Amino acid sequence: MELKEAMEAATADLDVRPGFVGDVMAGGRRRHTRKLLSVTAAIALVAGVITGVVLTRHPSDPLLTHDERLTAATSGDLASSRTDIEQALRVWQSTQKAPDRITDFSAPAHVFWAGRTPSGPAVLIVQPVRVASTPTPMTLVGLVATNEVVDRELLLDGERERGIYRFGADQSTNVVLTLRRTVYWSQQPVRGEDGRLSRKWWALETGGTGVAVVSTPQENKPVFVRSDTQPADDDFLQEPLMAKQDYGPEGAFKPHTGLGWNDSVWASDKQDEHPQTKSMFSLRDMQRAGVLDYLVADGAFGQWQVRAWLPDGRFASVFEANGETYAAIYRANGTFSQGVAGSRTSKGARLPARVRLPDDLGTVVADFGFRIGPDRRPDAWIAPAGTTSVAVGLADGDSVQVPI
């Protein structure tokens, strides 16, 4: 019996008790409320000791947080422009009618940076607020530009501030906060003849304000990282900063916006499942090899995979990332052998995923839902080296020849 089979057999009859979901929801609500009450009580106690007075919370208590930007002088080349600042504050206040969770906007908002950008004036604003789930004031920070709130973050305990805002035509203007560290940025990765990528990095200059403006179109593939040291040209393992647009849609289980496939299929007749095959797919391996670039957005990575044992005994995992197709190739013992970049993915085209394998091993072609090649394999096939066109057909219809 295989280990996985044995584990599955051992757990096959297990299920949660009736009412489990309701217990979790009720318990979660109770715990959350209790936590908030205890935090409030602790703060009240500390404040009472310090001030020597008995503190009784009242809706009119001033909203304050410890964010030093609330009292900092406004910086930036538009710091003295009352018109731009007042206009931005008007926009900021006008969008505070019914934002989710925030219940109290009564404290004044403060502009801590105002500057010119290629997309017009931009203003960074910070404001203490109260939210529905807790009486403890929280800091709201955001950016107003092009007469709208580009993004705002509610800074929750223990959560890192994103500190990057992207807006303007083609989403080409970036306002980046260094947050007491150094932000390095890079664009236009270059792929060498050996298939490996490299990136040049520069430290952002903020002129002492802690805020930098970078203008570059998204097709230049800009990447920003907060780091204490400058990344090397072949380092693709840093954690990139993600702007609001880079996060996936709210909620789990949303379909991927790339090719939209979400299955794992085989392109070879040999379909052995042994432990190594489970580790034979790692984005980090591909990034460490310099073949795969940074994956900045949540949606940068597809949710499908084509697996194949190759004629030379190696194993290939083909996947979609950054709108391109890749193959990660592993030796039979599970160690990474090499990575290869393939075609750009083009939703709606026939055979939208193709990767030419090294050493004349052929080309992996995939088109989920279609029959491919002379044997009408479902979804994926390894076209032998030298193949110039591949037959693609519906399961019960005619086929078309697609050049590769």
Add this chain to the structure above:
Amino acid sequence: MQDFEDFVALRSQALLRTAYLLCGGDKGAAEDILQDVLMSMYGKWRRIRTSPEAYARTALANAAANRWRRRSRKPEAPLELGAVPTSRGHEQQVVDADSVVRALGQLPRKMRAVLVLRFFDDLSEAETARTLGCGIGTVKSQTSRGLARMRELMGEQVLTWN
């Protein structure tokens, strides 16, 4: 919080199975830590930026590890050793299944967690490393040693993974 409730309804059974193996076959403990993990996710749901299931797995592994520490490294509610049937069939499969849980219960917590995540939840080495907060090298070595230890513990009921 409808999406959180959907997540609990849809994924609790799969997560309970992982928790059961992480707890070395103690169903009561598995249900306790799963409920505890899900309840703590309630207040953090909007702030969880990774996959909720990955977050839950990490929390389960941590919760199982903490429970192990609290119990002073005693094996967790080991299953009673039954007589081994002489003929193979459904009964043999049951014995194999119980034996694997019993053997898992005797492994160190990290080794057990690595085997459960790698072979039951089908995580890659990198994903397992990320879930457990350790290096890929550690995952590799714990996998190798864990499999060898499982062979020793299983005795004649040799498991295969090839």
